Amino acid sequence: MTTRRPIRGRRPVDDLAGEGRRTAMRVIFPYDGDLDTLNLYIDLPKGASQEEVHPDDVLGRHSVRVRPGRRLSMGSYFNAFPASYWRRWTVATETRLTVRTRGEGAVIVYRSNARGNQQRVDSVRVDGETTSTFDLPFTTFGDGGWYWFDLVAGTDGMVLEGADWSVAESDRPYGTVSLGVTTFNRADYCVRNLGVVADDEDLRAVLDEMIIVDQGTKLVEDEPEFPALAERMGEQLRVIRQDNLGGSGGFARNQYEAAVGGRSDYVVMLDDDIQLEPESIIRITTFADLCRRPTLVGGHMFDLLNKSVLHTFGEIVDPYRWQPALPGPDQYLGHDFARTPLRKTAWMHQRVDVDYNGWWMCLIPTQVIREIGLSLPVFIKWDDAEYGLRAKAAGYHTVSLPGAACWHVSWIDKDDLVGWQAYFHTRNRLISGLLHSPYPYGGELVRRAEMDDVKHLVSMQYYTVEGRLQAQRDLLAGPDRLHEILPQRLPELRARMANHDDSTLRPEVDEFPQVHAPKPRRPRRWGTPSMSRMVLEGGKAVARQFLPLREGAEHNPQTLIAHKDNKWWNVAQYDSALVTNAEGTGIAWYRRKPELMRSMLRESATNHARILAEFPRLRQAYQEALPRITSFEAWERTFGIEPRDRGTEQ
Structure with missing residues (x-):
């Protein structure tokens, strides 16, 4: 009988959180000070020019310079703390903000409510090498709201050496993930993301393996960079070749391999043509670990061709029209953070509860997969929505977590309602x-x-x-x-x-x-x-x-x-x-x-006319068949592989 391997203990990212604490989120900045995405990490002051925040001011993945007399806000998409989501779904009741600075200035902490109203919570003057901590409860975040902090530099400037949001340690185990990528002739994108994963040691600390299901004719393994990356990844990389069974067939194989492997607590569905923000994987894994019960945790999608634009912030299925919809009346597709930052966008401060998350980035507990089965065999379209609805019916909710995202070509530049x-x-x-x-x-x-x-x-x-x-x-x-x-x-x-x-x-x-x-x-x-x-x-x-x-x-x-x-x-x-x-x-x-x-x-x-007349009969037939056609056994026959033991939970 296959069983899960023992859960690992504390991770390297938790070392700065302190004894009895667990890192929920680290403050991060774009690689190489990428100006196309800088607004997602730093909320620039109104009217700020690029000269005020230069790419050279980004000193590293976790460090930034604040020029003399300037003010930078971390009330941004990737660095504000989504407190209402943590209150609603996890066992955490508070967070501790730890800010490490060098130089003279001030650290000011803010919070918002579900209406987007902002309130100053606390502040501290700093000088020299200073570590400032703020204990912040979740008491007021029933419907929405965020925490964030601003940095105000003195006459000689200051440097943020690092900052993190932590929560109290609990008896929840530290889970690990498999990354499940399905590709069809997008080998270059896959290799690019493989390089991002290989370079990020913190991500690899939560990673069991990256599974690439290659269904194309232009193979990932034929890319020039692949052999060196494969050697670096070692046992953390597996490429599976199979016939083109579409996205649902590829993702079903990812789900299957993670569930029967007995190693991973979660599998993260990833599109092949995304640009990955690797910290997002760590965040959704930690969030899932601390959820009150097994939960699907998804990331949002930014527009790959216009990187400051958020394409989707959460998705539901309109139950009467039966089509994808936005959860809130004030939401819209294509919000540009370069024009309107998080702090100025009231609708983003209300918590958004969803039916499902697109499989450009979505974590699924392997426990849930063993219970409700694999993807529907439908090639593409509606597989992710149906799975989220199926999980919800079984008592497992989906959370689209702010601060976890990837970049993907948006639907605005496609028209997949016509053609094949x-x-x-x-x-x-x-x-x-x-x-x-x-x-x-x-x-x-x-x-x-x-x-x-x-x-x-x-x-x-x-x-x-x-x-x-x-x-x-x-x-x-x-x-x-x-x-x-x-x-x-x-x-x-x-x-x-x-x-x-x-x-x-x-x-x-x-x-x-x-x-x-x-x-x-x-x-x-x-x-x-x-x-x-x-x-x-x-x-x-x-x-x-x-x-x-x-x-x-x-x-x-x-x-x-x-x-x-x-x-x-x-x-x-x-x-x-x-x-x-x-x-x-x-x-x-x-x-x-x-x-x-x-x-x-x-x-x-x-x-x-037939579909409407026969709707009750068709409904019964499809509902009765659902466990059968999404079963491990049915997919094994479609994959053309020998049956394998699904393992047990310990």
């Missing part, structure tokens, strides 16, 4: 709704799914609708074929791309016939229409599908539409249009095909 990914969005959303919707017939799930088909049809996106129709057929076929079709659907969907103009891209507009329209039209830039206008335009768009093509539309596009204007209420005006894709790498010629549209519309209506 539409199949997975459609099918997997319906599956997750069948499994977890609190409403007898899924609320608005089915109606909105049919409306989405209509929007794509009036937008002349026939390849997208072909994939969505296949998704509906596969859903109706039941859950027991999900493993069988896991490696099949993507190549089949890609093979159909050549049959449709809207999925055939060319790099330049000059490769198409000239734009010509008898009555030129301009794109309608309404933003999102009001409900009444949307109903009106939707009626017009559907009615237009039953009219003959306007003269010349089949041979010449009538307009050129930029991706930002590629909305159904705009595209539906035309019989043909050149449309730029989300990445800006190609252009497709959308052409209206009335007979194809009507045929697809009939099938869509028929499929959705």
Whole structure:
């Protein structure tokens, strides 16, 4: 019988916390004083110039210089302490801030409440080499609030040598993690993150192994830097080759290996194309160790192409519409800390409770995996949301922890609702709704799914609708074929791309016939229409599908539409249009095909009528199958490996 290895004792990061204390969070700064991310580590004073905080002022990973007469605030994303999260979820009742400085100045401690109101808590004058400590209770943080501190330098300046937030030691063991990376032909990103892990000794102190599941043809092991990094990592690195089973297949393998290995208390799901902030792994591991019960702990996502922009701060599933949503009405995607720092953003001070965390960075206790199973076999899309909802139903919550994050290309620069990914969005959303919707017939799930088909049809996106129709057929076929079709659907969907103009891209507009329209039209830039206008335009768009093509539309596009204007209420005006894709790498010629549209519309209506009529039967079938299709045994057959002992908890 495989058993877990004994839990390690105190870690090197706890040495500065003192006897009876455990480090919850260390104050950190960007490597090489990276100006693109500096605002995430230091809240620069209003109107501060780059000359006031120069990259050379960042003296190391934990140290910064404050120039004479200047003030720097650690009320920043990575260095403010999210006290309300620690109060809500962990056994800790207070934190101790320890600040080590050199030179003359002052240390001032602040707190906020859930409304974002700020209050000065304490301050101390310092001179020479000084260690200042502040014991700070969690009493007032029921709904939200943070702690942070400012540094004010005297006439000769001062240096922050280091600072940390600690909590009282408890009987909770010190857990360790496996990092689970799934990759498909992003070997360069994987090697880059492997180098970050190899260089960080503190992270490696909590690491059992980094597992890279390579499902591509451009292999991680073929990268020039890999052999040297592999030698440095030693037994802490394992690369597994397997067929392309998508993100869910790769992450299921990560979960499986961590759970059956008997070494790790947690596995951290990591996307392959992220830029890692390694301290985040230490933070979510420590937080998970101190949670009252086993908890999934996730990190937030910053925009890799605009690094001061926070793309997501927490995610829920709208239970009636059954689509991802933001937990709070004041939240929005794309918050830029370079423009509005944490201290000035009131909605970030209220604690955000979530349903799930994206698997760009999410810690899952192996105990939970053994109990509720592995990922759904759904290739991509909704696997992370479904897993979070499944864990929540079993009594295991997810926390998206501020101060833990990675950088990833945001969804703003992608459009995965069209093309081959539409199949997975459609099918997997319906599956997750069948499994977890609190409403007898899924609320608005089915109606909105049919409306989405209509929007794509009036937008002349026939390849997208072909994939969505296949998704509906596969859903109706039941859950027991999900493993069988896991490696099949993507190549089949890609093979159909050549049959449709809207999925055939060319790099330049000059490769198409000239734009010509008898009555030129301009794109309608309404933003999102009001409900009444949307109903009106939707009626017009559907009615237009039953009219003959306007003269010349089949041979010449009538307009050129930029991706930002590629909305159904705009595209539906035309019989043909050149449309730029989300990445800006190609252009497709959308052409209206009335007979194809009507045929697809009939099938869509028929499929959705069946799904709605059979919703109770389908729900029962998928819920009964869930333990079976997410089991270790089912995934072992899909992986093509021999069954292994899952081990036991000690």
